[in-house]
Amino acid sequence: MKISNINTNISKKISAVTLFAIMTFTLAGLLEITLLSESPAVAQERERERSDPITGCFKEVGETQVAPNGIQNWTESIQNFDSLIPTSDTLTLINNIVVGDSGPVNDMTGIWYVLINGNSTAHDRQMVLDEVNSLLAASKPGFTKIQQDSLSRCITNETNSLGPTPNY
Structure with missing residues (x-):
């Protein structure tokens, strides 16, 4: 009776170890496939596109440069x-030439997509940044000069952090 229990316990341990080994190799294989499926440059571009730092610039400047009574104007x-x-028209033209899209840029994420x-x-x-600055100045009721400068500086810094593209 004791030999039977020992065989059963050994059999359960072998099954557990085998299952653990299979799961480990499966997970490692999936991880390897995931890591090899995108180059680091592609993964970085996708992350930058998702994060849209231009919207982040508006949030950052809004938190630091807008008084509570100025929220509505902001x-x-x-x-x-x-x-x-x-x-x-400038953003649409750049979008057509750079991205190859025949439509206008519709939002801040679209601007970021053109930049990256x-x-x-x-x-x-630089043409995109100049046009963004022009649109910041044309927005009414209008950003204050300090807000415009802060937004422009933030968006320019984000753009400069991109580094060169293959056509740069």
């Missing part, structure tokens, strides 16, 4: 800035 200025983006696109050159990026 919100209206952002909405007006957003509404100006799809009407910008691999076809974007230093000149293209």
